Amino acid sequence: MAEIAAGQAVIELLRAEGVEYVFGVTGLTTNSMVTQMYGREDIQFVDTRHEEGAILMAYGYSKSTGKPSVCMTTSGPGTINLAGGMSLALKGRAPVIAIAGDTAMEYIGRDGSQAFDLVNVFKPLTKMAVQANTTERVPDLVREAFRTAMWGKQGPVLLDIPRDLLDTKTLSDEMLNPDQYRTVNPRTSGDQAAVDEAVKLLLSAERPLLLAGGGVVDSEASIEAVRLADLLDMAMVPSYGHHDAIPNSHPNYIGPPGGRGSGEAHETMDKADVILALGTKINQASSSWDYSVINQDTRIIQIDIDPIEIGRNYPVSVGIVGDAKRVAQQLIDAVCSISLEGKNNKMWKSEFQVISQKRIRRLESERSLSADPMMPQQVYPELTKALPKGAMVTIDAGVAPGLAYDRIFFDEPRTMFNYAGQGALGMGFSVGLGTKLGRPDRTAVSLHGDGGFLYTCGELNTAVRHNIPSVSIVLNNNCMGAEKSQQKALHNEKFVGVDLENPRFDKLAEVFGAKGYYVEHSSEIADVVNEAVKSNQPSVIEIPVQEYFPPSAPTPR
Ligand SMILES: Cc1ncc(C[n+]2csc(CCOP(=O)(O)OP(=O)(O)O)c2C)c(N)n1
Ligand SMILES: [Mg+2]
16 A cells, blocks of 8 residues: 555555444544545544544444444543443453554653543453554554454444644555454364264253353354254253344243343243253343352253353353354254254143243233333334334333333344443444444344433434434333332332423424424323334334332342
8 A cells, every 4th residue: 555644544445344423522632534425435533522422323323233343532531431342342351442642652641631541441441442652553453452342242442542643654565455464254173072062061961051141142143052952952041132033932941030131031941951051151130140040950962153152151162262153153053963853842842831931921921011101011012013123222210111122023133232231321322323334224222211311312413413223112100119129128218319300302302303202191102113213314202101119120039
């Protein structure tokens, strides 16, 4: 490559990775890069109204596509504003690359204006946080950022570039393709002896259960997971937050575990004699990490790309390090080499199908609810009617949106997005926008409480300017319900900081130039959601709902 402006070289390095959007807010220190996107169609700067919105959108983009995403922020406060979203990207295993323009080298380490030790601020929140120290190193460090974000268990990276390394500088770089500097689509096979041992255990099982985790989504192993479950009559349960790992309409599907999941999933997990934990660390929310859900006698086969996760939370009978898709295929091959039909566990299948039907009946019984304002449960069957195939749903924290865990059915991977064990209220709106930018062919819906929606709803302005037609549903119970329920149960109803007075969210949307809808009757929900989707404009639907604090899903112990 001929000598070009160093800022332009950074943009070309991003283009080599196929980056189409850079999310961020401008600042003096990034202008040499940002202005290089002027007038370009192949790469656009999505300017948000706050850096947190930028990184949350990047997160949604990565999770909906499986591709790396990029945000670009300025020195000090601009980049520090990424911390919340960065911690979500770490917990949610999203390859988000944050390029931070820093102050010039001469202001670092002497309390210069906006100078902070960003590398150390972000070290615990990233897979790698590094500062460039010469202009010539920048291309290699950009490649290192993508390599790090994408290998193994994916995650975020911070690349700090002091502005004087780019401003007025030029670079020439031999532009490499990603497959020249990192493994693209890497598939690590599992140890064959361990695979054979796992198959022996699976074939001896009478009540096998597949626990499908985020690794199944990340490695696109859903088809193999279902094939295994079919071959061995395994009950299927997703790990909490990864309900889209396996099709929820499959006859072997039970329901999600977790406090906001289903007691029926817990009941089935408890009965299993062998659990095949595929692509999962067996997260805390799925099992509480005790024996209240998983039976102490149950034998566990665990498959994870990250060796540190094997046996970390439960003792395993067989542990296999590898890519979920590749190892699942190895298991299928090994089962079929013994018997092409696999092994039927008919009695178990009829037993777990009775349990899954119990869940369906429990959810159906909620259809007879009626109240004014409506109960939040009433929203879900109506919303489900309106969701087209492959719709992506982002669930914010909060008790009313949290009812979605047990009540929305996911049939395709990369359609469910949540706070991923990071737990931040308010992530939903911007993440939902990012999913829509990533997959414009799919409908994107985000579910919020009234508390969570105001966190980043300033990005309604970004949605309108950049024409991102996501549909946001605000379940308004006029309180921080999840916390009010705690103060009610554990603190003698001394309510502090939990009752809210809100603006009308539909009117707020209209002020921003988005569509606003207000729905008081459950029978209108499906039509309004359909209308919002058809409008192809950013839309906010406010639904007033009762305060309702459901008990946690029951556990066997
Ligand atoms: C960043 C952050 N701050 C605070 C909390 C604690 N928190 C969890 S849920 C919640 C209230 C949610 O209220 P709302 O969004 O209205 O949903 P609701 O529970 O009322 O349905 C709060 C304050 C959190 N999880 N994350
Ligand atoms: Mg609320």
